[in-house]
Amino acid sequence: SRSIRLAVIPGDGIGPEVVAEGLKVLDAVAPAHDLKFEQTSYDLGAARWHRTGETLPDTVLEELRGQDVILLGAIGDPSVPSGVLERGLLLRARFELDHYVNLRPVRLFPGMDTPLSGVKPEDVDMIVVREGTEGPYAGVGGVLRKGTPQEIATQESVNTAYGVERVVRYAFEQAASRPRRKLTLVHKDNVLTFAGELYQRVVKRVGQEYPQVSTDYVHVDAATMFFVTAPQRFDVIVTDNLFGDIITDLGAAVAGGIGLAASGNVNPDRTAPSMFEPVHGSAPDIAGQGKADPTATILSVAMLLDHVGAPEAARRVERAVADDLAARRGRPARGTAEVGDAIAERVSG
Amino acid sequence: SRSIRLAVIPGDGIGPEVVAEGLKVLDAVAPAHDLKFEQTSYDLGAARWHRTGETLPDTVLEELRGQDVILLGAIGDPSVPSGVLERGLLLRARFELDHYVNLRPVRLFPGMDTPLSGVKPEDVDMIVVREGTEGPYAGVGGVLRKGTPQEIATQESVNTAYGVERVVRYAFEQAASRPRRKLTLVHKDNVLTFAGELYQRVVKRVGQEYPQVSTDYVHVDAATMFFVTAPQRFDVIVTDNLFGDIITDLGAAVAGGIGLAASGNVNPDRTAPSMFEPVHGSAPDIAGQGKADPTATILSVAMLLDHVGAPEAARRVERAVADDLAARRGRPARGTAEVGDAIAERVSG
Numbered sequence: 270s271r272s273i274r275l276a277v278i279p280g281d282g283i284g285p286e287v288v289a290e291g292l293k294v295l296d297a298v299a300p301a302h303d304l305k306f307e308q309t310s311y312d313l314g315a316a317r318w319h320r321t322g323e324t325l326p327d328t329v330l331e332e333l334r335g336q337d338v339i340l341l342g343a344i345g346d347p348s349v350p351s352g353v354l355e356r357g358l359l360l361r362a363r364f365e366l367d368h369y370v371n372l373r374p375v376r377l378f379p380g381m382d383t384p385l386s387g388v389k390p391e392d393v394d395m396i397v398v399r400e401g402t403e404g405p406y407a408g409v410g411g412v413l414r415k416g417t418p419q420e421i422a423t424q425e426s427v428n429t430a431y432g433v434e435r436v437v438r439y440a441f442e443q444a445a446s447r448p449r450r451k452l453t454l455v456h457k458d459n460v461l462t463f464a465g466e467l468y469q470r471v472v473k474r475v476g477q478e479y480p481q482v483s484t485d486y487v488h489v490d491a492a493t494m495f496f497v498t499a500p501q502r503f504d505v506i507v508t509d510n511l512f513g514d515i516i517t518d519l520g521a522a523v524a525g526g527i528g529l530a531a532s533g534n535v536n537p538d539r540t541a542p543s544m545f546e547p548v549h550g551s552a553p554d555i556a557g558q559g560k561a562d563p564t565a566t567i568l569s570v571a572m573l574l575d576h577v578g579a580p581e582a583a584r585r586v587e588r589a590v591a592d593d594l595a596a597r598r599g600r601p602a603r604g605t606a607e608v609g610d611a612i613a614e615r616v617s618g
Numbered sequence: 619s620r621s622i623r624l625a626v627i628p629g630d631g632i633g634p635e636v637v638a639e640g641l642k643v644l645d646a647v648a649p650a651h652d653l654k655f656e657q658t659s660y661d662l663g664a665a666r667w668h669r670t671g672e673t674l675p676d677t678v679l680e681e682l683r684g685q686d687v688i689l690l691g692a693i694g695d696p697s698v699p700s701g702v703l704e705r706g707l708l709l710r711a712r713f714e715l716d717h718y719v720n721l722r723p724v725r726l727f728p729g730m731d732t733p734l735s736g737v738k739p740e741d742v743d744m745i746v747v748r749e750g751t752e753g754p755y756a757g758v759g760g761v762l763r764k765g766t767p768q769e770i771a772t773q774e775s776v777n778t779a780y781g782v783e784r785v786v787r788y789a790f791e792q793a794a795s796r797p798r799r800k801l802t803l804v805h806k807d808n809v810l811t812f813a814g815e816l817y818q819r820v821v822k823r824v825g826q827e828y829p830q831v832s833t834d835y836v837h838v839d840a841a842t843m844f845f846v847t848a849p850q851r852f853d854v855i856v857t858d859n860l861f862g863d864i865i866t867d868l869g870a871a872v873a874g875g876i877g878l879a880a881s882g883n884v885n886p887d888r889t890a891p892s893m894f895e896p897v898h899g900s901a902p903d904i905a906g907q908g909k910a911d912p913t914a915t916i917l918s919v920a921m922l923l924d925h926v927g928a929p930e931a932a933r934r935v936e937r938a939v940a941d942d943l944a945a946r947r948g949r950p951a952r953g954t955a956e957v958g959d960a961i962a963e964r965v966s967g
């Protein structure tokens with residue numbers, strides 16, 4: 270059987286709880302597909318920061334580089350100043366491991382509730398390809414005259430032809446492989462003219478290599494409107510790091526809630542391991558109560574399986590989730606482990 | 619009767635059509651409130667740019683400074699490169715006239731359709747106070763090595779204590795005057811740490827002067843989720859220029875559509891005229907067909923009336939709009955002028 274080195278970062282809050290269920294499902298599906306996951310767990314997050322002041326130490330980063338793939342729960346805790354763990358751990362991992370594609374499917378499973386009225390599952394089926402290693406997330410900026418009436422705080426969005434082209438190319442590949450073959454660039458090129466024009470030019474140029482893919486453009490503000498009034502407008506979206514963050518949370522809300530939204534931080538060139546994680550955060554308000562929904566993590570495990578070249582196992586997990594979701598209607602809410610058990614049973618059954 | 623100098627910028631696309639109805643309603647309501655609007659129309663927008671290459675010439679800007687208040691329709695046309703009119707005309711006016719508050723009520727009128735199921739009018743009643751003169755809209759940035767594989771495009775968000783404090787203070791004043799007395803800061807302080815922390819500190823400091831107002835914080839990505847799952851969470855929101863742009867389009871979609879969303883670009887210090895405009899754009903696809911909904915412009919006229927110190931006239935216009943909206947249900951769609959006529963008749967009646 271094929272052996273795959275899996276790094277596990279349970280993280281903070283509900284992270285460990287949902288990751289446990291993700292691993293349960295992974296363990297249940299692996300044998301039938303001749304896969305063996307050698308797991309190493311990494312103690313990173315709020316507790317470690319409090320204990321040692323470390324977020325993602327260089328030594329740990331080097332160890333992670335030696336793994337094949339990473340599963341992450343959630344990062345962040347109110348006891349840690351905002352940004353410390355996000356920038357020092359989560360974003361550091363994404364940047365250092367060159368996760369230039371942040372892949373976020375937005376899909377409404379049959380039978381799921383959506384806050385939108387009159388929307389059917391077939392109306393919500395898109396993939397957001399969010400840039401992951403530059404843009405407003407670059408961390409460039411600073412503060413001058415802090416705390417004085419003359420204070421200035423800047424944040425710079427840094428966008429490179431190199432960085433934009435590779436994510437746009439990935440998005441075209443995705444679009445070309447889907448039935449509708451449509452790619453929408455989401456940006457704000459009428460205001461952020463420098464970055465927006467770069468994205469526009471790259472989409473136009475790369476698009477010539479994909480004549481079978483139709484392309485269009487929507488401003489990010491208008492895109493949020495379409496998400497709630499006409500989600501069927503979108504097939505594949507390519508966008509920058511910040512806009513992608515915003516519209517995928519909205520997408521999750523529209524597609525049945527943040528409890529279901531999976532994501533992959535992907536390094537398509539495989540120069541470093543990719544990292545899969547639910548879109549939701551650490552939800553400290555419900556941590557430790559065994560009531561977090563592990564479905565987003567389990568769907569992230571399916572994406573992980575696709576990434577390691579086990580598409581059949583991935584489809585099996587997705588089907589099990591879809592069946593479990595369909596069976597939820599009208600039933601009392603279950604706890605984290607119960608949902609994990611039910612899905613694990615379906616994949617092994 | 620009191621005389622008020624009103625600059626009118628009909629602009630592009632459906633702009634002239636909706637502005638005509640706004641003025642119709644203004645003319646209908648003014649006499650009863652002893653107001654006289656001396657109108658001057660300014661030919662700005664795509665046609666002028668094609669003819670002369672001008673967007674907002676200095677001479678016109680100086681004339682605008684001499685007016686009391688401005689009504690704007692919409693700016694933008696596909697025949698003009700993206701950003702030219704937006705930055706050169708609309709944003710230039712907002713920045714030069716120091717419209718540091720971009721005021722955008724998000725309110726669901728009774729009887730209106732919303733894409734959300736199970737949401738009642740009382741659930742959607744907030745005011746977004748969007749910063750209008752700095753942040754990512756500053757226009758700072760540039761391109762290096764354009765068109766080469768080494769191209770870099772930057773956009774800088776510039777945030778000053780001066781700029782943040784004045785808009786935050788305005789938001790606290792708004793919150794203090796509303797029954798719920800709640801102010802939510804929307805930002806992304808875990809990633810945009812420099813700008814986010816400045817906003818956080820200013821909210822905290824200014825908040826000490828408003829002990830009766832409760833404050834909280836929501837990340838912009840989470841805010842978009844709450845807009846569709848729990849809009850009642852929000853009373854007054856303060857946020858930066860870009861986040862404000864995004865969430866108010868979403869807010870408009872939630873609150874019955876972009877055809878109803880009004881806004882004011884306000885200079886609260888009255889060192890220059892404020893400018894009122896619908897949130898929607900020039901909608902070139904339906905321009906000239908007499909089918910654009912003028913309601914957003916008419917509600918912007920109500921905001922304009924408030925600004926010039928005629929709150930009774932403002933309420934009268936709002937009531938007329940509410941009544942007209944309630945009467946719309948189940949009736950065939952009307953044209954732009956019909957809607958304007960109906961509301962004008964209600965305000966004069």
Ligand SMILES: CC(C)[C@H](C(=O)O)[C@@H](O)C(=O)O
Nearest residue numbers: 355356359514548808809839
């Ligand atoms: C926690 C935060 C840094 C992160 C992001 O903004 O990318 C999260 O919101 C996400 O979407 O994965």
Ligand SMILES: CC(C)[C@H](C(=O)O)[C@@H](O)C(=O)O
Nearest residue numbers: 459460490704705708863897
């Ligand atoms: C046209 C554009 C520059 C403008 C903005 O981004 O502010 C518009 O979207 C708005 O919301 O008024």
